[in-house]
Amino acid sequence: MIGPSSGAGEILAHLRSLRSEETVAGMGRYGIVTDTALGISNPNLARIARTVGRDHARAFRLWETDVREARMLALYTLEPKKLTPDEARRLAGDFDSWEIVDGAADIFVSAGLTGLIAEFAEDEREFVRRTAFAMIAGAAVHLKQEPDATLIGWLDLVARHATDPRNFVRKAVNWALRNVGKRSRACHAPALALAQKLAGSEDRTARWIGRDALRALTDEKRIARIKR
Template sequence: MTCDAVLEKLHYLADDEKIIFKEKKYGIIATNSLGIYHKDLKIIAKDIGFNNKLAIELFDTGIYEARLLCSKIFRPKNVTEDLMEKWVKTFENWEICDSFSMGVFSKSELALAKILDWTKRTAEFEKRAGFAIMASYCMADKTSSNDLFEQFFPIIKSEANDERLYVKKAVNWALRSIGKRNKDLNKTAIKISKEILTYESSSAQWIAKDALKELQKEGVRISDYPRAIYRKT
């Protein structure tokens, strides 16, 4: 399928009312948006399959939904640092940030490097991307030991005072995700949440309370990664 053919499909699905709805309902404001729901883009992506060349061409059109589609058809193992840096600097809302972070970045060999780098960034959605990768990596990496994930707790603690909505939500997301990886990390995440609860900032208070509410609730679903260890206990 050519880039022009995909763009023709996207323009056929365009709906200005959906642009308005997504902004009002989800706070998604996007440049050059056609107004297409994620579920419809998934159908197109499934028809295309992985196609790195087409993905890059679609991203470079500057059309918002074409960029979202890029995140669904680019093969994660082929992503380069140059592409990651190019793409992350264009993120303007949580939807596209999370789509790339979850679909491509967290599954790449550069995931850990970008977690350590981007969580220190100043730009809101570059920083969110770092924490979104962190949160997603808990499921993308099913074999690493707890030591790898425990190194993320100091980062979470140091950035818990960021008051920006989409940063604090991503910090919270990462904390909860690590805490649901296995029973031992759950205990540590609860301990870290209680430490963050002592901070004075409203963002830290919200992050900690929301994380504790989920991590301590009865029946919380906790995974068993790495299974080589936790399936035996």
């Protein structure tokens, strides 16, 4: 039985015992990188995380195994308050999947590491750049006390990287733009203006991002739900 005192090796052995080839095959259909996957669902990993508890050092030992489930479990069990910018950079350097990025991005935001957003946005690696925009999208929803001006400032990054045609970047840029625009009345106007500008771009990627965001930011029912 695994528990709070279990080491990374013991936990990894337990994960390997749960391997499901059928689930691995299903993951591939959702664009999840399965090279090292064992086929354990995220809800099951979340239950395992509750069983073993948080342990920052152990989480990094699990991360170093390069096994998809061990890395997801590492994200679930690291301690955000202890996470340093250098540790976040170290994790980001290993990102190779949208699901890892999106899970880590929320943790980086909750750890107060939004200062890394601009740095990650300028990084040429696809999944590191995606991290920046996934962080913006998450911050727009979860950082209720953050001034709107911070979110509006990040729209400059959206504009600068809206021509990156890589699938996992362009979708995250679009996601960030939409979430900023839906955050508040103050954020909606500049986000809408940027969406309109991008929609008229000669660049195909920017045009797609702008047009898709426009649909969300001009939807009357969604606009009505913006509280402030």
